[in-house]
Amino acid sequence: MSKYKIAILAGDGIGPEIMQEGIKVLKVIEQRNEVEFDLIEAPFGASAYFSHGSSFPEETQRLVDLADAVVKGPIGLSHQESKKIPVDQQPERGALLPLRKRLNTYANFRPVYLPKSLAHFSPLKAEVIGEGIDIIMVRELVGGLYFGAKEMGVNDQGKRYVREMLEYDEDQIAAILHEGFKLAQSRKKVLHNIHKSNVLKSSVLWNEVLEEIAGQYSDVTVIHTLVDAAATALCLNPGQFDVMVMENMFGDILSDQGGGILGSLGLMPSACLGENGKAYYEPSHGSAPDIAGQQIANPYSMIGSMAMMLEYSFNMVDEARNVWDAMQSVFDAGYSTADLSKPGSGIKLLKTADFGDKVVQHLMANN
Numbered sequence: 001m002s003k004y005k006i007a008i009l010a011g012d013g014i015g016p017e018i019m020q021e022g023i024k025v026l027k028v029i030e031q032r033n034e035v036e037f038d039l040i041e042a043p044f045g046a047s048a049y050f051s052h053g054s055s056f057p058e059e060t061q062r063l064v065d066l067a068d069a070v071v072k073g074p075i076g077l078s079h080q081e082s083k084k085i086p087v088d089q090q091p092e093r094g095a096l097l098p099l100r101k102r103l104n105t106y107a108n109f110r111p112v113y114l115p116k117s118l119a120h121f122s123p124l125k126a127e128v129i130g131e132g133i134d135i136i137m138v139r140e141l142v143g144g145l146y147f148g149a150k151e152m153g154v155n156d157q158g159k160r161y162v163r164e165m166l167e168y169d170e171d172q173i174a175a176i177l178h179e180g181f182k183l184a185q186s187r188k189k190v191l192h193n194i195h196k197s198n199v200l201k202s203s204v205l206w207n208e209v210l211e212e213i214a215g216q217y218s219d220v221t222v223i224h225t226l227v228d229a230a231a232t233a234l235c236l237n238p239g240q241f242d243v244m245v246m247e248n249m250f251g252d253i254l255s256d257q258g259g260g261i262l263g264s265l266g267l268m269p270s271a272c273l274g275e276n277g278k279a280y281y282e283p284s285h286g287s288a289p290d291i292a293g294q295q296i297a298n299p300y301s302m303i304g305s306m307a308m309m310l311e312y313s314f315n316m317v318d319e320a321r322n323v324w325d326a327m328q329s330v331f332d333a334g335y336s337t338a339d340l341s342k343p344g345s346g347i348k349l350l351k352t353a354d355f356g357d358k359v360v361q362h363l364m365a366n367n
C-alpha cells in the first residue's frame with residue numbers, strides 16, 4: 001500500500017467549493033487502488049490572513065515542506081476587498097509567490113484543451129476550432145518580473161516612481177526550455193518559442209540559450225513567435241499550437257487567453273513542478289469573487305489539477321486518464337456548470353457539487 005501526504009490548501013472565493021469536488025474524486029481513486037491519501041487541510045490565502053494573521057502561516061509552510069504533493073485552490077480577493085490587507089501581505093505576494101519559491105516549482109504546465117465535440121463551449125467559430133484545441137503552455141514560474149528586484153520611491157524631481165526588474169540567469173532559462181523541448185519530444189515534436197526579442201534583452205538571452213540547447217533535441221522543430229503575434233494567432237488559428245514555452249509574465253497572460261478561447265477559465269487546470277519531486281497543483285484561474293459561495297463554479301480546473309497530481313506526483317497514469325475521461329463523459333452527456341451552459345445553449349445545467357457527483361458516477365462506472 002502506497003501512502004501519500006497531500007496538503008490541501010483550499011484558498012479563497014470559490015476555492016473551498018471546487019476543492020470539495022476534487023476531494024470526492026480522490027476518495028474514489030483511493031477506494032479502488034492500493035493507495036492511501038492522507039489529506040491535510042491547512043490555512044492559506046486571504047482567509048488565512050484574517051484567521052491566522054498571515055496568508056501563509058508557519059504551520060502551512062511546515063506542511064508543504066513535508067507533503068508528497070500540495071493541491072491548492074485559488075487565492076485572492078476582489079479589487080475592493082483586497083485593500084483590507086497591506087500590499088505586501090496580500091495573498092498573491094504573501095502566500096502564492098512564496099509557495100512557488102519555497103518549492104522552486106519553476107515549470108508550470110497549463111493545458112488548454114477542447115476536443116472538437118465540445119467546440120460549442122468556445123466563443124470561436126467551429127471552423128476556427130477545426131479538429132480541436134490541444135495546447136500545453138509551459139510557463140516559467142519562479143523568475144522574471146515577478147521575482148526581480150523592485151523599488152518604489154520619490155525621485156529627484158519629487159515624482160513617485162517605480163522600478164521592477166525582469167531578471168533571469170541562463171540556468172533558469174535553460175531549465176524551462178529543457179522542459180518545453182522534452183514535452184515537445186513526447187508529443188508532436190514542435191516547440192513554439194514565445195518571446196519578445198525585438199524589444200526585451202531577456203528574450204535575446206532566452207533565444208541564445210535556446211539555440212545552444214536545441215541541438216540536444218534535433219528531432220524537435222522550433223517555431224519562433226513574438227508574444228503579441230501569438231496572442232492573435234491563438235484566436236485566429238489555435239490548432240497550429242501544440243507545446244508553447246515562455247517566461248513567467250507572458251505565460252500568465254497567454255494562459256488566461258487560453259481559458260478565453262476554450263470558453264471558460266473553469267477549464268484551466270495546472271501543474272507546478274520543481275526538482276526532486278517537489279510539486280503543487282492549482283487551477284490557472286483566480287478565486288472568482290463574482291461567483292463565490294453560489295455553487296456555480298466549474299470544478300473541472302480543480303479536478304483536472306488533481307488528475308495532473310495523480311500522473312506527475314504518484315505515477316498513476318491510468319487513473320489520471322480515467323479522471324479526464326470521466327469529466328469528458330459528463331460534458332458528452334450534455335451537462336455543464338453555468339459558465340458553459342448559457343441560456344438557450346441546450347446544455348443541461350449542473351451545480352458545482354452535481355458536476356463532482358457526476359464525475360464520480362462515471363469514474364465508478366468505469367471500474
Ligand SMILES: NC(=O)c1ccc[n+]([C@@H]2O[C@H](COP(=O)([O-])OP(=O)(O)OC[C@H]3O[C@@H](n4cnc5c(N)ncnc54)[C@H](O)[C@@H]3O)[C@@H](O)[C@H]2O)c1
Nearest residue numbers: 074075076077265266284285286287288290291297298339
Ligand atoms: N493562482 C491563483 O491563486 C490565482 C490566479 C489568478 C487570480 N487570482 C486572484 O483571484 C482574484 C480574482 O481575480 P480575477 O477576478 O481577475 O480572475 P478570476 O480568474 O478569479 O475570474 C475571472 C473570471 O472567470 C470566472 N471564473 C474563474 N474561474 C472559474 C470557474 N472555475 N468556474 C466558472 N467561472 C470561473 C470568474 O467568475 C470571472 O468572471 C484576484 O485576487 C487575483 O489576484 C489567484
Ligand SMILES: CC(C)[C@H](C(=O)O)[C@@H](O)C(=O)O
Nearest residue numbers: 076092093096097252284285
Ligand atoms: C495570482 C497571481 C499571482 C497568479 C500569477 O500571476 O501567476 C495568477 O494570475 C496565476 O496565473 O497563477
Ligand SMILES: [Mg+2]
Nearest residue numbers: 252253256284
Ligand atoms: Mg494568471
